[in-house]
Amino acid sequence: MSKVKRDAKVTKAKILQEARTLFSIKGFDATTTDDIAKSSGVNKALIYYYFKNKAGLYAQVMSGLFDTIYDEVVCARGSCNSTTDELHAFVKTYAEYAYKHSYFPALLLRELSDSGAHLPELMFASMRKVFILLSEILQKGEREGVFIKSIPILVHFMIIGTINLMVTTAPLRKKAMEIDDSVDSCAECSTDKITTDIFQTIQKSLEVK
Amino acid sequence: MSKVKRDAKVTKAKILQEARTLFSIKGFDATTTDDIAKSSGVNKALIYYYFKNKAGLYAQVMSGLFDTIYDEVVCARGSCNSTTDELHAFVKTYAEYAYKHSYFPALLLRELSDSGAHLPELMFASMRKVFILLSEILQKGEREGVFIKSIPILVHFMIIGTINLMVTTAPLRKKAMEIDDSVDSCAECSTDKITTDIFQTIQKSLEVK
DNA sequence: TTTTGCTAACTAACCATTTAGTTAATTATA
DNA sequence: TATAATTAACTAAATGGTTAGTTAGCAAAA
Structure with a gap:
């Protein structure tokens, strides 16, 4: 069992994927960073850590x-x-x-x-x-x-x-x-x-x- | 000089016109009721008085x-x-x-x-x-x-x-x-x-x- | 005097972003 | 190989600003 506890790539990908789903359904404005963090099972600050800000995430x-x-x-x-x-x-x-x-x-x-x-x-x-x-x-x-x-x-x-x-x-x-x-x-x-x-x-x- | 101080029709029309302009430029979300009120030279509460809410104004x-x-x-x-x-x-x-x-x-x-x-x-x-x-x-x-x-x-x-x-x-x-x-x-x-x-x-x- | 038009001041909630800190992983050192 | 130093990944809890909507009451008109 090589259960990795921390893997930046996986985390980042997870955020991106959840963001895509949420932005898709609700659009940019109606999707909150809280939503994305919650869905991704990740702390909200990580969005800023990896993507600078909400707009940066959206662009990606x-x-x-x-x-x-x-x-x-x-x-x-x-x-x-x-x-x-x-x-x-x-x-x-x-x-x-x-x-x-x-x-x-x-x-x-x-x-x-x-x-x-x-x-x-x-x-x-x-x-x-x-x-x-x-x-x-x-x-x-x-x-x-x-x-x-x-x-x-x-x-x-x-x-x-x-x-x-x-x-x-x-x-x-x-x-x-x-x-x-x-x-x-x-x-x-x-x-x-x-x-x-x-x-x-x-x-x-x-x-x- | 027949400067009328109060005229519901005129006021309402003014709000509608300013709303149209603002919604046009900035879209629904980015336009605030404060903006509309300010541009119309009218108190914000009047928007709710005449149009029920922001969405109602937008629909019209x-x-x-x-x-x-x-x-x-x-x-x-x-x-x-x-x-x-x-x-x-x-x-x-x-x-x-x-x-x-x-x-x-x-x-x-x-x-x-x-x-x-x-x-x-x-x-x-x-x-x-x-x-x-x-x-x-x-x-x-x-x-x-x-x-x-x-x-x-x-x-x-x-x-x-x-x-x-x-x-x-x-x-x-x-x-x-x-x-x-x-x-x-x-x-x-x-x-x-x-x-x-x-x-x-x-x-x-x-x-x- | 009653209704209608209107305002100033307020509230409650939301939400992006930051901060200050913790924990895990990696690399360097002894 | 054990341990210390350092970096990367992550978190909890504010912060600060914004904004839709409300309230209570004043002023003009009818």
């Missing part, structure tokens, strides 16, 4: 999430054999991640809503990496003559904006449907259906005639 | 904003002579409103980010009205054979999601450009350019072949 949580998405897109892109496929992989990977970790879109929207004001460098860099990835796909397609010239950031926001809103409003749309189902708000749509529809929309708009 | 501010957008879209739609034109008017009106009142997208995203959890009925109804309006345009186009069948909520989110993200990230994109301008993030794009691009994308995807 968030860029961790973006890095994961980035890695997943890169991975999915690996098994593509056309640029159109790569675009599809981008949409699919992002959508699947967003639906699987449904707290993520909420965090992202919240973060963007107090826009840049105090967006940590770390997080900004991680976010940007994902955008650059899409830009490359679009540029490649353009060079190959399969996509028309586009404004990358608009394509990017069209994809992630739509997905994020679909995920965050899911409970809302369900509630709405119960009250009034005269207009289809895709309350029961599968991730796959949504992915497909978004991809097709984007693809059609990029199509070379 | 937000649905006021949505109602304004709704009215503007309805108005713009009036001078259209084709369904495609109506779609264009929808995008244009929303984009112009969002850019003119650049705080609005931030408020909306923030509100949606703690999704429905405590979205006041009043606000939800005002939001939904705008969506229904777009649905009608899409259905009409479908009936006339100018649009293919689509999923209204996806089209809606594609429009407002993109616009909202473009507005909220404007300062961020500007900053990003200064650091690295190798990828175009549309930092200097005009509202008009963005409106046009979004409209064309949506239209192309709805096109009947």
Whole structure:
């Protein structure tokens, strides 16, 4: 039995994990450092010991999430054999991640809503990496003559904006449907259906005639 | 000089207006009732006297904003002579409103980010009205054979999601450009350019072949 | 004089951050 | 190898500031 009583790595990881869960559910403001400490079974001061302050912890949580998405897109892109496929992989990977970790879109929207004001460098860099990835796909397609010239950031926001809103409003749309189902708000749509529809929309708009 | 010393309507309106401004700039949490009271030149207790509590005041501010957008879209739609034109008017009106009142997208995203959890009925109804309006345009186009069948909520989110993200990230994109301008993030794009691009994308995807 | 509009002063709770200290683990020394 | 010195990991308990909401009562209007 090599029961280690103290292990900085484990402790730090535990705090990060609990913080991710709590920030996810309740957002930055509503999550208290007391909450995080309690969930992690750790003294509150350790948060300051390891992460400087609440904001520092948050930044690390968030860029961790973006890095994961980035890695997943890169991975999915690996098994593509056309640029159109790569675009599809981008949409699919992002959508699947967003639906699987449904707290993520909420965090992202919240973060963007107090826009840049105090967006940590770390997080900004991680976010940007994902955008650059899409830009490359679009540029490649353009060079190959399969996509028309586009404004990358608009394509990017069209994809992630739509997905994020679909995920965050899911409970809302369900509630709405119960009250009034005269207009289809895709309350029961599968991730796959949504992915497909978004991809097709984007693809059609990029199509070379 | 008919300087009225006491007028409930005027006082209430003043509070609402200052609240709108402050919530816009700083969001719900970061705006304190003390701030609002001070800006309005009114005692804090009056907020509770007129609006029950901070959340009540917020709900009224937000649905006021949505109602304004709704009215503007309805108005713009009036001078259209084709369904495609109506779609264009929808995008244009929303984009112009969002850019003119650049705080609005931030408020909306923030509100949606703690999704429905405590979205006041009043606000939800005002939001939904705008969506229904777009649905009608899409259905009409479908009936006339100018649009293919689509999923209204996806089209809606594609429009407002993109616009909202473009507005909220404007300062961020500007900053990003200064650091690295190798990828175009549309930092200097005009509202008009963005409106046009979004409209064309949506239209192309709805096109009947 | 009764109701409505309004204010100053207050409270109770919360919460991020700090401080001052303890205990475990590691390294150096005898 | 035992022990002393040092560092790293951790804790309990404040601190200090903030903020939503309340209360009791005054002043103007009806």
